[in-house]
Amino acid sequence: MNINDTSPSDRPINIELFKPNLAKRYNLDRIFAFLAWGATTIAVAILAWLLFTILVDGIGTLNWNFIDSFASRKAERAGIKAALAGTLWVMGVVAVFSFPIGVGAGIFLEEFSEDNWFTRLVEINISNLAGVPSIIYGLLGLAAFVRLFGFGRSVLAGGLTLVLLILPVIIVSTREALRTVPDGIRAAGFALGATRWQVIWHHILPAAMPGILTGMILSLSRAIGETAPLLAIGAASFIAFKPNSVLSDFTVLPIQIYDWVGRPKKEFHDLAASGIIVLMSVLLLMNAGAIYLRNRFQQNR
């Protein structure tokens, strides 16, 4: 319709068009608000349903025997001793490697780097790697760590695979933590004649450390729950011993759970639920620790 063509007297005006019709519109509003709250309620309800079923299924078989026994073909004697030990070993490897590499890369990108091709390439890579499915990392681990480097299906191969998986997350959270340190600290350090590294080491890192550790804990809690990449490198599911070096075979809690869920017998499903309770409790503790650190950090500043 042409905008200049507005001669009001020519045509009869359709009054209906301009009627606000508020009652109907408010009704639609109410329906929409109801839908929005409904969706949120459904999301919360599903979480409650999930937690409830797992608690009901798993609480019966959750006892000290379950935690202190190795895997067994008899459901009543099976436990998660090997899986817990394996998870601890793998997380040890992940922490030892991912902390220096992730924090170092974060420091490089945030404090040292100039805007050149290398920095840009690294940044593009990090954002791309965050979107790669975890099972692809498993295939990389299978080809590189298990075969090429000859680590076998060991704690070391599994740990390094998970390190590559969570590195982008750690780098991003480290950079965010470094960014929250006020620039005044850097300027003061430089004004006293310190080199950039001296300022970082003595002033910026200590100030950013709670934030970095928070990110580290959250990344580790993601790594603990990962199953697919470890399945892809071929971590065994039936292990009846604790790992005694980084090169021994291992199983972890999620793989043990996966193995039990996949069995036809109901008894093993309940064991899986008990395993999930243990796994989720560990995750909850780690998240609570991260939140505690974050809150203390915010109070100090």
Place this chain on the structure above:
Amino acid sequence: MTVQSPSTPSQSLWRPNRDRSRLIQTIVKCICGAFAAVSIITTLGIVATLLFETITFLQEIPLWQFLTDRKWTPLFASKEFGIFVLVSATVMISIISILVAMPLGLLAAICLSEYASPRMRKILKPVLEVLAGVPTVVYGYFALLTVTPSLQALLEFLTPLLNVFLAVLNALPFIAIESLPELKGFNSLSAGLVLGVMITPLVASLSEDAIYSVPQRLRDGAYALGTTKRETITSVVLPAALSGIVSSLILAISRAVGETMIVTLAAGANPTLGLNPFVPVMTMTAFIVQVTKGDAVHGSIAYQTLFAVGTTLFLITLALNIFSFWFVRRFREKYD
């Protein structure tokens, strides 16, 4: 007690020794740079391993056969390599999951950003974070052992009603459905539904960021024109946040395509072509797990197939991620 006179300083104490600090700084910078380069090496490693084995695979199985075979039996004596069988299962489950996650996640995002009070927001956001932090193997347990039996019970409960409906449908011309579909123990319906629940927090939090960052003055302008709250949201706020919303949906689809544990546990390991959500299927990720669980001998065709499937999966998710980045860049509304 003697007060040291300022005229007798030990000069070496104050000498800055800049050379040593500079050297240390250079070394540290190089080490940190090398750590940053790990991300580049990872990408190169992924591309190299996938390409290397895939090329060996394609030398034995022509690409045409890989794309057009109608069966997927690489582990049997008579081998057929129709990747489309696996892709169809992945696509079907992803569509089911996004059908769940799109309304649920988007409405939850609108609720959090527009309807919830700041106090409600403070309670609800951590709940969504918990939902996002649940390990996928737990969702797999939920899908296989809780959702599937519940759906089966629901179908049984509704059977009389559905039979009536079916009779009415069959009375119409051109439609002939013999019987109600039976929900198998492994099926893509419950896998897709639970996968949808898994990606809902991702959609919700990314869309919420986009919706929340729409400037208040746009809403005020709409209210001044006499629109109601819903009209403001649907005709002003959502279009303004469109790029962020669409990219969150695409990222969620990409996550669903690459998800492994839920589909492996709940959707089964039965490569069938077709879009029936009631029967067991096999997704790309489920195939990778199936092969790596059995000991795939290095250099065997099964081992190479593993990487060919991995490459397909990698390319699909890469395309989705690039599309999402492009979409944000192309359609982002800039304010200020």
